[in-house]
Amino acid sequence: MSGGGGHQHDAHHEDFQLKDTNPLLGEQWPKGAAGPARPAIGGGIAGWLGMEKPSSTYDLVEQMFFLYVRVVKAKDLPPNPITGSPMDPYVEVKLGNYKGTTKHYDRRANPEWDQVFAFSKARVQSNLVEVYLKDREMLGRDDYVGKVVFDLAEVPTRVPPDSPLAPQWYRLEERRGEGGKVRGELMLAVWIGTQADEAFPEAWHSDAATVRGEGVASVRSKAYVSPKLWYIRVNVIEAQDVQPQSRGRAPEVFVKAQVGNQILKTSVVAAATLNPRWNEDLVFVVAEPFEEQLVLTVEDRVTSRKDDLLGRVALPLTLFEKRLDHRPFVQSRWFDLEKFGIGGAIEGETRRELRFASRVHVRACLEGAYHVMDESTMYISDTRPTARQLWKPAVGVLEVGILGAAGLQPMKNRDGRGTTDSYCVAKYGQKWVRTRTMVGTFSPTWNEQYTWEVFDPSTVITIGVFDNCHLGNGNGNGNNGGGGPPARDSRIGKIRIRLSTLETDRVYTHAYPLIVLQPSGVKKMGELRLAVRFTCLSLMNMVHLYTQPLLPRMHYLHPFTVTQLDALRYQAMSIVAARLGRAEPPLRREVVEYMLDVESHMWSMRRSKANFFRAVSLFSGAAAAARWFADVCHWKNVATTALVHILLLILVWYPELILPTVFLYMFMIGLWNYRRRTRHPPHMDTKMSWAEAVHPDELDEEFDTFPTSRQQDVVYMRYDRLRSVAGRIQTVVGDMATQGERLQSLLSWRDPRATCLFVILCLLAAVVLYVTPFRVVALVAGLYLLRHPRFRSRLPAVPSNFFRRLPSRADSML
Numbered sequence: 001m002s003g004g005g006g007h008q009h010d011a012h013h014e015d016f017q018l019k020d021t022n023p024l025l026g027e028q029w030p031k032g033a034a035g036p037a038r039p040a041i042g043g044g045i046a047g048w049l050g051m052e053k054p055s056s057t058y059d060l061v062e063q064m065f066f067l068y069v070r071v072v073k074a075k076d077l078p079p080n081p082i083t084g085s086p087m088d089p090y091v092e093v094k095l096g097n098y099k100g101t102t103k104h105y106d107r108r109a110n111p112e113w114d115q116v117f118a119f120s121k122a123r124v125q126s127n128l129v130e131v132y133l134k135d136r137e138m139l140g141r142d143d144y145v146g147k148v149v150f151d152l153a154e155v156p157t158r159v160p161p162d163s164p165l166a167p168q169w170y171r172l173e174e175r176r177g178e179g180g181k182v183r184g185e186l187m188l189a190v191w192i193g194t195q196a197d198e199a200f201p202e203a204w205h206s207d208a209a210t211v212r213g214e215g216v217a218s219v220r221s222k223a224y225v226s227p228k229l230w231y232i233r234v235n236v237i238e239a240q241d242v243q244p245q246s247r248g249r250a251p252e253v254f255v256k257a258q259v260g261n262q263i264l265k266t267s268v269v270a271a272a273t274l275n276p277r278w279n280e281d282l283v284f285v286v287a288e289p290f291e292e293q294l295v296l297t298v299e300d301r302v303t304s305r306k307d308d309l310l311g312r313v314a315l316p317l318t319l320f321e322k323r324l325d326h327r328p329f330v331q332s333r334w335f336d337l338e339k340f341g342i343g344g345a346i347e348g349e350t351r352r353e354l355r356f357a358s359r360v361h362v363r364a365c366l367e368g369a370y371h372v373m374d375e376s377t378m379y380i381s382d383t384r385p386t387a388r389q390l391w392k393p394a395v396g397v398l399e400v401g402i403l404g405a406a407g408l409q410p411m412k413n414r415d416g417r418g419t420t421d422s423y424c425v426a427k428y429g430q431k432w433v434r435t436r437t438m439v440g441t442f443s444p445t446w447n448e449q450y451t452w453e454v455f456d457p458s459t460v461i462t463i464g465v466f467d468n469c470h471l472g473n474g475n476g477n478g479n480n481g482g483g484g485p486p487a488r489d490s491r492i493g494k495i496r497i498r499l500s501t502l503e504t505d506r507v508y509t510h511a512y513p514l515i516v517l518q519p520s521g522v523k524k525m526g527e528l529r530l531a532v533r534f535t536c537l538s539l540m541n542m543v544h545l546y547t548q549p550l551l552p553r554m555h556y557l558h559p560f561t562v563t564q565l566d567a568l569r570y571q572a573m574s575i576v577a578a579r580l581g582r583a584e585p586p587l588r589r590e591v592v593e594y595m596l597d598v599e600s601h602m603w604s605m606r607r608s609k610a611n612f613f614r615a616v617s618l619f620s621g622a623a624a625a626a627r628w629f630a631d632v633c634h635w636k637n638v639a640t641t642a643l644v645h646i647l648l649l650i651l652v653w654y655p656e657l658i659l660p661t662v663f664l665y666m667f668m669i670g671l672w673n674y675r676r677r678t679r680h681p682p683h684m685d686t687k688m689s690w691a692e693a694v695h696p697d698e699l700d701e702e703f704d705t706f707p708t709s710r711q712q713d714v715v716y717m718r719y720d721r722l723r724s725v726a727g728r729i730q731t732v733v734g735d736m737a738t739q740g741e742r743l744q745s746l747l748s749w750r751d752p753r754a755t756c757l758f759v760i761l762c763l764l765a766a767v768v769l770y771v772t773p774f775r776v777v778a779l780v781a782g783l784y785l786l787r788h789p790r791f792r793s794r795l796p797a798v799p800s801n802f803f804r805r806l807p808s809r810a811d812s813m814l
Contacts, residue, residue, distance in 0.1 A: 018683045019511040021529055023062050023403055058196040060401030060507065060531040061447040065121035065192060067155065068199055069093050069129060071102055072167045072187035073112040077145070080135060087135040087145070091186070093117045094132065096125030098206040104136045118203035121192065127152050133172055133186060146172025146182045150190050158191045160198065165191045195447055201436075208439045208471075215472030217585040219423075219437035221448055224587055226430040227287035227579040229372035229572055230386050232259065232317065234284070234294065235363040236266050237332060238277040242358055244300050245308050251276075252301040253310070255360065259284040259317075260292040262571055268301050283564060285372060285571040287579060290317035296360055298337060311337025311358045322366045324387045326557050332363035369554040373565065374572035376597040379460040379496055382429040385552040395541045396454035398461065398499060400426060401531035402435055404445040406511070408526035411467035411490045414440075421468040422492060424528070425587070427595050428452045428461040432580065432587060437468045442526070454534070456545060457500045462595050464494035465514055465528055470588075488590045491516065493525045497532060497681045504536040508681060515684045515691075519703045522691040532681070566601065573598055602706065605698040605725075610690040634789050641786065648782040652775050734810065741808035750807045757802075 071091045080087050089111050090104035098119055105111040119129075129150045135143040148170045158165050167189035172182045193199070201221050208219045236255045244251035253276045254268045262284050269276040286292065294315045300308040313335045323330060337358045368387030375381065384391050402424050410418025422444050423437040431452055438444030452461075467490040493514025502508065511527040536542055549556060560568065577592040593599075635641050651658050686692050700710075701718055708715055749755045769777060796804075 015524055016513050016515055016684070016686050018513070018680050019527070020680070021403075021509045021511050023509055023529070023531065025060055025062065025401065025507065025509070025531055058194075058449050060399055060533060061195070061403060061449045062445075064195050064445070064447050066194065066197070066200070066203075067095065067119040067121055067124065067129060067152070068189075068191050068193050068197065068203065069117045069119075069131065070165075070167055070189040070199065071113050071115050071117070071131070072189070073110065073114070074133060074184060074186050075110045075169075077109050077111075077133070077184040078182065079109075080143075087143075088137075089145070090134055090136055092132040092134055094130045095119045095128075095206070098123070098125075098209050100204045100206070100209060116199040116203040117206075118200065119206040123206065124152070129155075129190065131186065131188060133184065146174060146184060148172065148186055148188060152192075156191050158193050158197070160196050164198065165189045205436065208437060210439060211437075211471045215470060218468060218470050219439070220585070221436045222434045222583075222585065222587075223450075224432040224434070224580055224583055226374065226432065226576050228386065228430075229374060229575065230286050230288070230322075231367040231370050231372060231568070232284045232286050232294070232320065233365055233367055234282045234296075235332075236278050236280055236282065236296075237361040237363060238275060238279070239271075239298055239361065240275050240334075240359045242271055242274050242276060242298060242300075242310055244310070246302070251310075254278075254299060254301060256297045256299055257282045257284070258295045258297075259286060261574075283560070283568065285568050285575060286317055286366075287575045292317065294320075294364070296335070296337075296362065298358065298360060311339060311360070313337050313360065315364075317366070320364045320366055322368050322387070324368045324389060326369070326554055330363050330365045332361060334359045334361055367554065369552055371552050371555070372572050373569045374576050374596060375569075376600050377565075377569075378600075379462060379597060381427065381459045381461060383456050383459065383551055384429075385554070390552065392455060393538070393541065394453040394455055395536065395538050395545060396457065396499075396504070397535045397537060398428065398452045398454050399449065399533045399535070400452075400461065400463070401449045402426065402446045402463070403529040403531060404443065404447065405465060405514070405529065406443045406527045407524075408442045408444070408465075408492060408514075409523075410442070411492065412469065420492075421471060422465055423468055424463060424465050425591055425595060426450060426461065426463045428459070429455075432595075434587065437471070439471070454499060456550070457534075457542065458498075458545075458550060459500075460496050460498050462494060462496050463528065463530070464591070464595050465492040465526070466490060466591055466594075467492055489588055491590075491594050493528070494594065495528060495530075495683060499534055501678075501681050502532065502534040504534055506533065508532045510680055512683055515686060517691055517699070517702075519699055521694070521696075521699065522686050570598070602702075604702045605721075606690050606694045606702060608725075610688060613690070614688070633786055634792075645783075645786060648786070649779070652779045652782065655775070655778075738808040738810050741810075742803060742806040745806050745808065751805075754802070754806055 071093065074089060074091075077087060077089055079085060086107040086109045088104050088106050089108060091102045091113065093100045100117045102113040102115050129152065131148045131150075133145040133147065135145055137143060156165065167187045169185045169187050172184045172186060174182055204216070205219070208216075211219055234257055236257070239253065239255070242251060242253055251271050251274070252268050253271045255266045255278065257264050264282040264284070266278045266280045266282070269278060284294075294317060296313050296315070297309060298311045300310055302308055315335065321330065337360060339357070369385050369390060371383055371385050373380065405422060405424075408420050408422055411420045412418070419440050420442055421437050421439045422441075424435040424446060426433045429452060433448075433450045435446040435448050438446065469487065469489050493516050495512045495514070509529075509531045511529045514525040514528055516523055516525055573593065573596050576596070577589040580587040580592055581589050631637065632641050632644050651661070697718075704710055710718075745751065745754075746758050747755060
């Protein structure tokens with residue numbers, strides 16, 4: 001199969017393979033060196049016998065040394081020598097060519113900063129670290145006040161779980177003169193540590209020294225929690241005393257329910273008695289804390305384009321009870337509707353009490369026994385219900401060491417050259433993590449480790465790499481590699497790892513190819529190096545999970561329709577993206593949508609082909625078995641056919657051996673395949689995805705907007721192509737229906753002669769099978785199937801001829 005872009009297939013495919021790596025994990029870490037305080041989000045962890053699991057160590061990453069400088073505060077600073085007023089102090093920490101500054105205070109003699117600076121020891125260019133105290137001047141050069149100098153050879157080393165190094169007061173020295181002192185002191189702490197230090201996540205890093213202003217917050221590593229999502233079920237029962245605005249006609253009434261930007265409507269009912277009844281369920285997605293209201297409006301369908309508003313009520317979501325099972329009965333309630341005139345509510349008019357007000361009868365509750373899906377069901381990472389009371393204990397721990405990346409492509413231009421400011425995002429369950437941003441490098445090194453509790457191994461962790469376009473001061477400017485707007489973080493690539501494919505307690509160290517599909521074709525954007533370990537805490541609970549439904553019970557007792565699930569999943573994605581986008585720093589909408597596969601439901605000719613050939617490959621084993629049996633029946637290999645005859649005689653004579661033989665055969669196949677099992681997790685397969693041989697026009701169609709933005713002639717061509725494909729599918733479906741209808745017509749007397757023959761044949765077969773032992777019947781049938789080709793005819797068999805002559809309902813099709 002040749003690639004669409006003209007590349008050589010073998011070299012191209014080889015470049016997309018998973019690669020083994022041999023990082024130095026844990027070997028250089030001192031014993032007992034624990035990682036930073038990043039506890040997994042969830043409840044307690046119970047082992048096989050209920051014992052506590054020890055806290056995770058930082059043993060899945062390579063050790064990195066940093067020089068940490070904590071600037072706490074200053075005191076007794078001298079006043080400005082010119083104005084005599086207190087100075088505007090700030091601190092500058094300098095190590096070689098790297099320089100970091102604290103924020104400045106206006107006229108403060110005793111400022112407090114409590115800010116940490118981290119300098120990568122691998123890039124140290126000096127033996128001295130200098131801490132300057134300066135006075136900010138509005139015009140001209142800032143005034144130098146004093147400094148403190150440290151020799152790196154004298155700086156202590158600190159590794160957690162050691163207690164943090166206590167800061168000390170240091171007198172400020174003059175710039176010139178030996179041993180000269182000036183008024184004022186700085187409280188500092190200087191030590192050499194690793195990325196396991198508690199100060200690491202919030203520290204200023206020399207790797208991002210060019211970032212200024214608001215961009216500083218966006219380069220730090222952070223953990224996020226998805227909002228707690230609920231389904232709210234609103235059962236609209238009936239309305240009472242509905243008065244139409246136009247007299248003399250029976251109103252056609254419906255109820256519109258709205259939560260945030262989600263709007264659902266009931267069916268339209270002709271209310272002859274002014275008391276319409278619906279009894280319909282409307283389901284929405286809401287998130288804690290509940291910020292929206294449930295707004296119910298009763299409207300009259302006057303024409304197809306005009307609806308009159310008859311009444312409205314806004315209800316806070318905290319008004320409704322939370323249901324944890326399908327059995328508790330939810331009490332229905334009546335709510336009075338606010339009256340509106342023809343032009344709506346009259347502004348400024350006092351609302352009058354009406355003796356006979358319209359009402360709406362509603363039964364509503366927050367469903368806590370469902371799992372609210374906010375991601376594609378194929379790559380689901382969490383199956384727990386909303387209500388925490390229904391959670392089962394964790395069965396394992398997932399630890400991921402995000403080591404780094406290599407060979408990243410330039411995503412934007414800065415100072416006339418291509419560059420990339422990459423960071424990594426991992427999502428599993430309700431917990432999202434984001435590594436720090438490595439500025440201006442195509443081979444970033446993160447070496448950050450994160451931990452998640454696992455409640456079901458049949459789940460998927462998604463890890464994506466992005467280019468940060470929000471660094472400020474022009475650092476994030478420039479077009480990204482896909483031509484998108486500069487304000488959006490660019491996608492570099494993502495990978496997925498299904499936990500059930502991992503062996504327990506084994507460390508997987510691989511370089512995963514970051515493969516993306518672009519309008520120009522498939523492209524490798526680099527490699528992501530990971531270390532992954534899945535630890536089983538309770539083998540008994542793990543085995544028990546394989547006997548349980550994947551989703552909570554309510555999904556099977558009161559299931560949603562497929563259309564409902566798709567709409568609810570899209571709404572849940574929007575809510576999660578909006579809430580995470582409000583965090584500080586924000587996890588932006590384009591990142592969340594890419595991680596949650598928002599666009600996975602869009603039409604793609606390439607995906608359709610890939611799924612078709614996936615389905616075809618499922619039957620390859622059955623087709624191979626059928627070909628083997630046909631060769632046996634045609635005596636292609638006399639020895640094999642003889643052995644099959646012997647096996648047939650044994651099984652016919654001892655039928656109780658049939659099932660044990662089948663299961664023993666599958667057991668032996670399983671043992672044989674164990675030697676050839678895959679040693680690495682599955683990864684993106686460009687060949688299976690039909691990404692290498694895809695036609696350029698099909699790619700352009702896949703990247704088209706919805707609705708389409710292409711020219712009319714292109715749309716006509718694609719529509720005709722879709723009609724051609726759909727025509728072939730239509731023919732196949734029609735053939736399948738024809739065969740099924742022929743089977744039904746055997747006893748339907750649509751063809752009286754055929755049905756008469758079949759009924760007589762059934763009677764004769766019943767008599768023969770009754771008087772003939774089953775072993776004889778099975779032996780005769782088996783020998784007939786395995787008869788020698790000399791006794792076979794090239795013409796179709798009699799049963800096939802009879803079946804093909806049966807009628808179907810295709811004759812009645814227009």
